[in-house]
Amino acid sequence: MEWSIQDIARTAGTTSRTLRHYGDIGLLPPSRVGGNGYRYYDQDSLVRLQRILLLRDLGLGLAAIAEVLSGEQDTGAALRTHLALLEQQRRRIDRQIESVRTTLRKTEGGEQLMAQEVFDGFDHVKYEQEVVERWGRDAWEKGDRWWRSLSDHERKGFQQRQLDIAADYGRACHAGRSADSAEVQAITQRHFEWLSATVRPTKEYFIGLGEMYVADPRFAANYDKHGTGTAVLVRDAMKVYAERNLGA
Amino acid sequence: MEWSIQDIARTAGTTSRTLRHYGDIGLLPPSRVGGNGYRYYDQDSLVRLQRILLLRDLGLGLAAIAEVLSGEQDTGAALRTHLALLEQQRRRIDRQIESVRTTLRKTEGGEQLMAQEVFDGFDHVKYEQEVVERWGRDAWEKGDRWWRSLSDHERKGFQQRQLDIAADYGRACHAGRSADSAEVQAITQRHFEWLSATVRPTKEYFIGLGEMYVADPRFAANYDKHGTGTAVLVRDAMKVYAERNLGA
DNA sequence: ATAGAAGTTGACGCTGCGTCAACGTCAAGC
DNA sequence: GCTTGACGTTGACGCAGCGTCAACTTCTAT
Numbered sequence: 001m002e003w004s005i006q007d008i009a010r011t012a013g014t015t016s017r018t019l020r021h022y023g024d025i026g027l028l029p030p031s032r033v034g035g036n037g038y039r040y041y042d043q044d045s046l047v048r049l050q051r052i053l054l055l056r057d058l059g060l061g062l063a064a065i066a067e068v069l070s071g072e073q074d075t076g077a078a079l080r081t082h083l084a085l086l087e088q089q090r091r092r093i094d095r096q097i098e099s100v101r102t103t104l105r106k107t108e109g110g111e112q113l114m115a116q117e118v119f120d121g122f123d124h125v126k127y128e129q130e131v132v133e134r135w136g137r138d139a140w141e142k143g144d145r146w147w148r149s150l151s152d153h154e155r156k157g158f159q160q161r162q163l164d165i166a167a168d169y170g171r172a173c174h175a176g177r178s179a180d181s182a183e184v185q186a187i188t189q190r191h192f193e194w195l196s197a198t199v200r201p202t203k204e205y206f207i208g209l210g211e212m213y214v215a216d217p218r219f220a221a222n223y224d225k226h227g228t229g230t231a232v233l234v235r236d237a238m239k240v241y242a243e244r245n246l247g248a
Numbered sequence: 249m250e251w252s253i254q255d256i257a258r259t260a261g262t263t264s265r266t267l268r269h270y271g272d273i274g275l276l277p278p279s280r281v282g283g284n285g286y287r288y289y290d291q292d293s294l295v296r297l298q299r300i301l302l303l304r305d306l307g308l309g310l311a312a313i314a315e316v317l318s319g320e321q322d323t324g325a326a327l328r329t330h331l332a333l334l335e336q337q338r339r340r341i342d343r344q345i346e347s348v349r350t351t352l353r354k355t356e357g358g359e360q361l362m363a364q365e366v367f368d369g370f371d372h373v374k375y376e377q378e379v380v381e382r383w384g385r386d387a388w389e390k391g392d393r394w395w396r397s398l399s400d401h402e403r404k405g406f407q408q409r410q411l412d413i414a415a416d417y418g419r420a421c422h423a424g425r426s427a428d429s430a431e432v433q434a435i436t437q438r439h440f441e442w443l444s445a446t447v448r449p450t451k452e453y454f455i456g457l458g459e460m461y462v463a464d465p466r467f468a469a470n471y472d473k474h475g476t477g478t479a480v481l482v483r484d485a486m487k488v489y490a491e492r493n494l495g496a
Numbered sequence: 497a498t499a500g501a502a503g504t505t506g507a508c509g510c511t512g513c514g515t516c517a518a519c520g521t522c523a524a525g526c
Numbered sequence: 527g528c529t530t531g532a533c534g535t536t537g538a539c540g541c542a543g544c545g546t547c548a549a550c551t552t553c554t555a556t
Contacts, residue, residue, distance in 0.1 A: 006533070016534085021513060036521065037535050058351060059344045062512075079352045086345050093338045096307045100334065103306060104327045254502070264503085269544060284552060285504050310543075503552065509545085521534070526527100 002032065008041045012049050019049075027066050028052060059086060165191050169234050170226020179236035188241040191234075203246035210238030250280065256289045260297050267297075275314050276300060307334060413439050417482050418474020427484030436489040439482075451494035458486030 005016045022028035023039065028049055030039035041049075048069065055065045060082055067073040168187045177184045195201050201209070223231040253264045270276035271287065276297055278287035289297075296317065303313045308330055316326045416435045425432045443449050449457070471479040 004533080015513085017513065017515085020535090025512095034534095038521085039534085054351075057344075058348050075355050076352065079348055079355070083345065083348050083352065086341055086348065090338065090341045090345065093334055093341060096305075097331065097334050097338065100306050100327055100331050103302075104324065104331065107323050107327070252502080263544085265544065265546085268504090273543095282503095286552085287503085497556100499554100499556085501552100501554080504550080506548090508547085510543105511541100513541100515538105515540085517536105517538085519535080522532090524530090524532105526529080 002040045002042055003046075005030075005039050005041070008046060008049065012046065012053060014049075014053060022049075022052065022062075025062065025066075027062055027069075058082065161190075161194055165194060166223055166230075167226055169223060169237075170230050173230040173233045174227050177233075179233055180240045184233065184237045185241060185244075188234075188237045191238070192241060192245075201246075203242045206242040206246060207239050210235035210242075250288045250290055251294075253278075253287045253289070256294060256297065260294065260301060262297075262301065270297075270300070270310075273310065273314075275310055275317075306330065409438075409442055413442060414471055414478075415474055417471060417485075418478050421478040421481045422475050425481075427481055428488045432481065432485045433489060433492075436482075436485045439486070440489060440493075449494075451490045454490040454494060455487050458483035458490075 003011075005019055009016045009019055019028065019039070019041075023030055028045060031042040031045050032040040034040065051069060052065055055068060056062070058079070060068070060078065064073075064078055064082065068075055068078045165187060168190075169184075172181075172184050172187060192201065192206065195206075195209075223234050251259075253267055257264045257267055267276065267287070267289075271278060276293060279290040279293050280288040282288065299317060300313055303316065304310070306327070308316070308326065312326055312330070316323055413435060416438075417432070420429075420432050420435060440449065440454065443454075443457075471482050
């Protein structure tokens, strides 16, 4: 028995375009092509098509399907590989959903849509290269191990303390305090302690970090959102603190 | 302050190609373009870029991001829409994972990779149009309601009985029984009863169904996998059964 | 002055078809 | 025998979001 392209398309629940596509890429050649160029399909074609569509519904790509059907790859292996891939996707989606929910809560709570608490949140993977360049691989690895060792709760707490510090800087800035004022230096003291949780900052490190805060808008934005100029104040305060309290 | 394209790309953790793309589509134009064509970005650009990347990490499309950032669409609404979309995707993935697992179990169990137990598994949605054409909308809706009313367990059982019947037909065919033999007619009796669970088949319906089994490879394959010619035997047996037992 | 790094503008590639466009075929009715 | 309409064909573009050459021009440092 032989069917036209539309016949096959309809019975299999797909479209003629798809069939021509499968023909073009050699996945499902017509069993016969008429002198007029018409494609005709037989029973075997249809069985093959069913398998293709089945695998496709499972989410496999056409290339993978071709491999399975040509027997180059056994079905079980292909499915297991694909399963792993699907599970990975699912985790990704789950993470995204979580992130979106969080972001949603934040924006609904009136917070600005801002970059994550960069660095202060230690997005280590993303900034690994940069951190390594600036402070050396040792510092990176140490910080990373430490960060990973924390529980979710601890991480949140750590970030929260950072947010509080930033907010306090902001208020001080708004109140017109100078970088070397006792008030600001007290905040910087907390800032220093907060940072000490990971690496014991040296004088240069601490000053350099301060400069980073203004030079790199990713960081600056996190402070300046509490008022323009806060980032500059922070930098100066850190410099003063370092020179007063950290040995050469 | 002003940065080159690479500076921005590095600090934001993306590539210059991406930035040019965003420039091309108007999502993030450079703050300045030099006489030599070089792109330069300022602090505002970077903040905007951060927001873009944040939203992108949440999975939003560039078009959606553009809307949000231009203020045409409020962030909350966009995020909620997106959240719904993500959840939908997750359900899809979950279903796929389930299907792949099932298929995997089946193929590992030695079963052939075959099209699902078509029709006999009542893939109603897929074949709705066809069923309606052949047997009318009433029959469809009745069958559909019935099928939906079943539990998963019941559905499996129903499919299993069908598989058993098909296998028995296959054995009878292999043994050379004729369509009007008592043995085959006994199987057909079960077949009829099985079908009666959904619609009380009329004579014409039952005969027509038999013809469908051979005319349509989707169905034929499900019988002929037990041996070539089984589908034909089934058709004939059904015809005999209908004429003997079903009133005009 | 010259090398090498970094910049530019195209343009193709990838996935899986949907969707025209422009044109040939075939069965049916007048 | 001609028209009509349904169905067929082969291109080719479009889509999302950049990666990846390619072929040049510019900046920077020696």
